[in-house]
Amino acid sequence: MTDSRTERSDGSSLDKNDGKHVADPVEALPEVEPTDSSQSTIAPAATRNSTFGRLADMGFFRIVGLVVVLLLIVLVGTITAGDRFFATDNFLTILRSSAVLGVVAVGMTFVITGGGIDLSVGAVAALASVWATTVANQQIAQDTHWSFIVLVAVLVGAGAGLVNGILIAYGKVVAFIATLAMLVAARALAETISDNRNQSARELRGFFDFFGQKPLGIDMVIWLFVVVAIVGWVLLNRTTFGRRTFAVGGNPEAARLAGINVKRHTTLLYVLAGVCAALAALIYIARTTTGSSSHGELLELDAIAAVVIGGTLLAGGRGTITGTVLGVLIFTTLTNVFVLNNRPPSEQDLLKGAVIVAAVLLQQFVASRKRTT
Amino acid sequence: MTDSRTERSDGSSLDKNDGKHVADPVEALPEVEPTDSSQSTIAPAATRNSTFGRLADMGFFRIVGLVVVLLLIVLVGTITAGDRFFATDNFLTILRSSAVLGVVAVGMTFVITGGGIDLSVGAVAALASVWATTVANQQIAQDTHWSFIVLVAVLVGAGAGLVNGILIAYGKVVAFIATLAMLVAARALAETISDNRNQSARELRGFFDFFGQKPLGIDMVIWLFVVVAIVGWVLLNRTTFGRRTFAVGGNPEAARLAGINVKRHTTLLYVLAGVCAALAALIYIARTTTGSSSHGELLELDAIAAVVIGGTLLAGGRGTITGTVLGVLIFTTLTNVFVLNNRPPSEQDLLKGAVIVAAVLLQQFVASRKRTT
Amino acid sequence: TSNDDSSDDEGNPNLDGGNSNAEAGSNDEAGDKIVIGFSAPAADHGWMASITDSTERVAEGYDDVELRLVEGTNDVNAQISQVETFINDGVDAIVLLPFDGAAMTPVALQAMEAGIPVVNVDREFDDPNAARVTVLGDNYGMGVSAGEWICNDAGGETDLVIGEIQGIASLPLTQDRSQGFADALGECGLEVANQVEAQFTPESGTDAATNLLRALPEMDYLWNHDDDQGVGVLAAIEEAGRDEFKMIGGAGSKQVMESIKADDSVLKATVIYPSTQGADGLKLARLLAQGKAVDDLVEVEVPREVQLYAPVVTADNVDKYLETAFES
Amino acid sequence: MTTLDKQLGEPEGAPSSAGSDDALLHMRGIVKQFAAVRALDGVDLDVRAGEVHCLLGQNGAGKSTMIKVLSASYQPDEGTVRWDGEEVRFSTPQAAIKAGISTIYQELDLVPGLTVAENIYLGHEVSTAGFSRRGDTNQRTRDLLARLGHSEIPPGRLVGDLSPAGQQVVSMARALSHDTRLLILDEPSAVLDHGEVENLFRVVRSLTAAGVAVIYITHRLDEIREIGDRITVLKDGSTVATGLPARETPTSELIRLMTGRSIKYVFPERTEQSVSAEDVAAAEPVLKVEDLSLAGVFSDVDLQVRPGEIVGLAGLVGSGRTEILETIYGARRASSGSVHVDGKPLRRGSTHAAVKAGVGLAPEERKSQGLLLDQSVYTNITVSSMGRFSKLGFLDRGAEKRRAHEYVESLDVRPKGVEHAVRALSGGNQQKIVLARWLLRDCRVLLLDEPTRGVDVGARSEIYKLVRSLADSGIAVLVVSSEVEEVLGLADRVLVVREGRVVHEAVATELDESRVLDLVMEGTPK
């Protein structure tokens, strides 16, 4: 870095004779005399803001806010329910019940970061669970390998996501409406396929043997959630796909003019959300041994709430998987604390509403405090 | 107004001695010879297509698209169900069942046009219906006047809207989350107040006498819907309040700089939506004779869908009450046709999803055809 | 076919826990201190709310029972977690009214394997080993009762128009009710002309009924599966000014029974679906946990299955049932 | 006081003691701190009634922030404002408007979904009891527009449908719809062409004659000569000179005050191309556009750009140049015709394909079209070249930042970091980021739409040098500019566009300003 700069300061690059071939366009840039900048022109702000003002820091402080909220809930849980709350078994219970919401919320984080929204995830999970466990498919799975039903579920999820994506990106139907229509239609299709009956999948021995394992004492569905979260994090923060997601969500027109195929990328985001919904369907099957058209009701609202509480911008352009995972854990831990404390149902919902708002306000408060210091 | 202008046009204000008092500076501008302006190319598009191109016209073509969809449904209804469908009684039935959704959707149109969203309307309607029909309030209503329960409902709705509005406008909580929290909390509160029971309001004679009337053979709840729609239309299109709603939704920063109190206006929009939800609660009470915490489930999604199908921009800045009313009628007529034809519920939902998408696509198609001609 | 908890025979709601039935036996005397977990779907309508309430009241009557009551939920995933929490806690027995019987089977099995007796209420598991006792309403029987009542009332006529308003169609119990109804009607040569779905709520009842009344301009009988939604159904019937048919309800809410007694509307009968099932479940769970048996039976163990009877309430016998009725 | 102030001594040429009394506006020691940036660090400003007071400064000097403080869009952290002899603190924009301060902001702040008339009277609607009086509103709007010389703009037209220049007129009309005593214009000429600027000046002159004070912000020094009375120069958030006489102060002095260094030429100096003209002429064109049409906007555009060549598109605002560039780039789908890059045809309507083929576009509206405002400088620079920093889709962020940093250094973007959000940069620096993106990409063809709009003199000359050196490195450059001097100075060949058609093509040295203006205007529709 420094060497390359000193190299250039000899001025040889100003030699214009070999102008036709420029290896590095920077070489071709006019030099600015060093005296200039040293003299005065550096904005007073520029020198000051090396530590603050960075985007990553803002995100960091939001995460701190969420962790504080989560710790508060854990504290309340420990005080009110003692060992019953603060126990490995109970934490595993919380994580198991987080798996469905968590997996779906990771997919939702991508869609929302990319400037969209997906109301159909719960219905798609129901559809995938039903489709994967039809008698015919279970038969094929028994004849071949249990992973066949995984394949079916993922294909159904991806297919539904593809339809969403195409309607939204190419058909220019606003995402809220397209996915609302998918919600209605997918659940109806699930009801039709299953004839409104639960489809038992108990005979799928291989499937349940697999999901019955507990590597390191941790349930397979929790591992699935962990893996999805990690893959999601890497995908969003470390790959070109993630970078494009931020660009598409932040300013689709600018992204398009920067050469990104915005339509294709948008479509892929919904496919991703559909696949995540399909994974949630597998968790449903693993936990309930059934495929049912009533799985995942209102899951979409919980997922969106978790994502937004986590700090992802509903308008797109900013997203965080870490925040989403924390948002999910806040929700499920809260419910767990309520259950352990035997509170009446209506009170739980009343408090849940208050906690949602408080979490958002606290985050904003923490972030804004840090900004002004 | 005109007099004050003539007063000033004597040019005395050009006198610089009393520079402190400057009259309307526009008056100071010299008239420009018409040749000047005709040469200007500043608004060539304006001169090029003076009849089309106005977005109001675009709105017109969208409305045409909606009317086409509605007529198609009516056609299908008439073909498949004949007289049972095409009858005054049946149309009244459709309108009666549109009233709740219609009233709520009018309020939602304002919120969405103003750049927000309100997920709590259904829950607030439930809360208002329950609160207005508590034993104590019914007693007061019987001791004083039945309109007391109208007052209670409206106050509850306005109060819930006020909380939403303050959280969103002043607390800067994103609308989706604030109103989602309100949804959860308001329903929980309704359950607590009613103890999960239906609260019969049959004893409120005056109330039911009033709503039992049928001026011109048309039910009172339909009149209520009609009045709300007309008032909404006038408010949105003919008043400064409506104008400012467009501005706040279209470009909040510009609205702020133009001197509009954006926060207050936003708050008022949610109050308005809350009041509409309260009116819906009254319709619930009138039609079901009960206040119940289960009223209005998923009403918010139907309302948003109707509003957006009607042509209101989910991102804000464009809104149409006419479109919303058509969107509502499309929904309810569709359901009516299905029931008259005795179709199973899942098939209805499957087709409903398709119709939602088709309606949006058709509108876009009609609008874009007209734009390119 | 039906078995019944003792209290119903006396027409006396045994909802006050230990007191009312104390002289009937020693069962209500305090035993070991036990913890019972109870989980049910969201109490979003009167019948379901009554399930929870009556259970709670019965539990309060026992000094030896600590009831763990969790938020009702229609999300199987959440309900599974609730039961898991009960297992972690090591409660002495679990009373479970699943949102979806089949989906809750694995976790119920888990509880049974952990040595916690599970009492399954209303919506049945799909594995008999998942519950020690099953307390069932008779959904199929409900439909049959409603159908038979119509057959009797119709007196052999066969060209009658019959409407049906279901509850949530995707629930097995709804399908059982409709099946029983259709089968019973078939016996006397009748069939359902039009069937619409409601959601157990008054609002959905109004909507469904409004449209159904349009679809059937002339109707002879209407069966409405649920009295909660029935409030809305009746309002819609009044709104439409129709009275040419007879209506029969379901579940048996207090308001409906009062209306039947007063004979002031098209509503002539209702089929009871006891809302005290949860409370019955709790009582049985207590017995199980304390190692007792049902007093009035000779059997020394709590029976495997208790199926409640689905009687038809009409103006003639309404007084007998009015007291057990729930408020919708 | 900053060290710089001490160096310069008292602000130059200011009759400060005398001026303070008759000053309409008197601002002292204004400080405004954003999260990390001290945008204003003690700014002073005096404006008298009836004068045109010019505010000068480099990009990011704090001009826009200053006027936003004045119009109460921002609240200052420190400092005093005296208005009409009294110390005031406007708490809302409404209060400032009421006091007689009207502002036309740099970013056109109109509501696209409202009509012209509605925008003009937004916030002070013509109404009775809350009901708007549309007839009156439209009539008054027509009057206003007529007086501004634009009676051809219909009051009922949606503002979103107007060209940027038309929107500028609406902003002006809005400012004048209030009883104005101070009119603030923040770079109003940026979107206007020659004739429109004249018209604007006519309006400004008649206003000042009526005693209205005007604060005028611009980066075009010739405009200051023409319209300005006095000048205040800002630098790095503080006042370095105030009350300079606009006509007498030498340009070099102004530039020195603004930038702290001397720049000889504002417009590019006509230097000999390093590659001889014959060489260029002999080379195969990199960009070849044939019969390109976009229904209703432009038709039958033919043009070729050879490696090392800069081709300029001159024309009036609204003549369709932006659309030509965007259609070449694939951002709009051509209705007919073809575009070839290096002999290979470009897929229609795909920016992705264009970028892959080595074409880059620096769009006209950099905020809405060019930048991801809330994302970091380095992601904005690397967004079109991500492939270069990734293996199997995984990005090497260290490498990205290093490369971005090199460009930030060499283009002298300030502040220097690469991790803060682009939103915090001033206009000129944002433009440099957009250019850096395409430099990094190693484009074969670069399309520049108004590359120096809103860019200060210092940065401007750097951008000219940059564009020239790019061309010298073998890139084909196509430039759109509304400043005739700029086109003539920068381009080798100039195409004149009128009403969507190329009406003239010539080597730049064979044209002069008046000739181009003639060609541009000739036969405009009557």
Ligand SMILES: Nc1ncnc2c1ncn2[C@@H]1O[C@H](COP(=O)(O)OP(=O)(O)OP(=O)(O)O)[C@@H](O)[C@H]1O
């Ligand atoms: N909202 C903001 N948040 C953070 N920094 C800001 C904000 N607005 C402006 N700044 C910073 O304040 C400084 C002054 O910006 P300002 O827009 O006033 O410059 P300007 O003189 O108008 O420049 P230009 O000529 O490019 O318009 C710049 O460094 C800019 O980055």
Ligand SMILES: Nc1ncnc2c1ncn2[C@@H]1O[C@H](COP(=O)(O)OP(=O)(O)OP(=O)(O)O)[C@@H](O)[C@H]1O
């Ligand atoms: N989205 C649009 N809808 C309707 N008309 C448009 C639209 N965009 C541009 N126009 C019209 O197309 C014509 C060409 O505009 P364009 O912006 O290409 O001109 P230009 O020569 O680039 O001018 P400028 O210097 O302002 O960029 C103008 O008449 C403009 O009003």
Ligand SMILES: [Mg+2]
């Ligand atoms: Mg500026």
Ligand SMILES: [Mg+2]
């Ligand atoms: Mg242009």
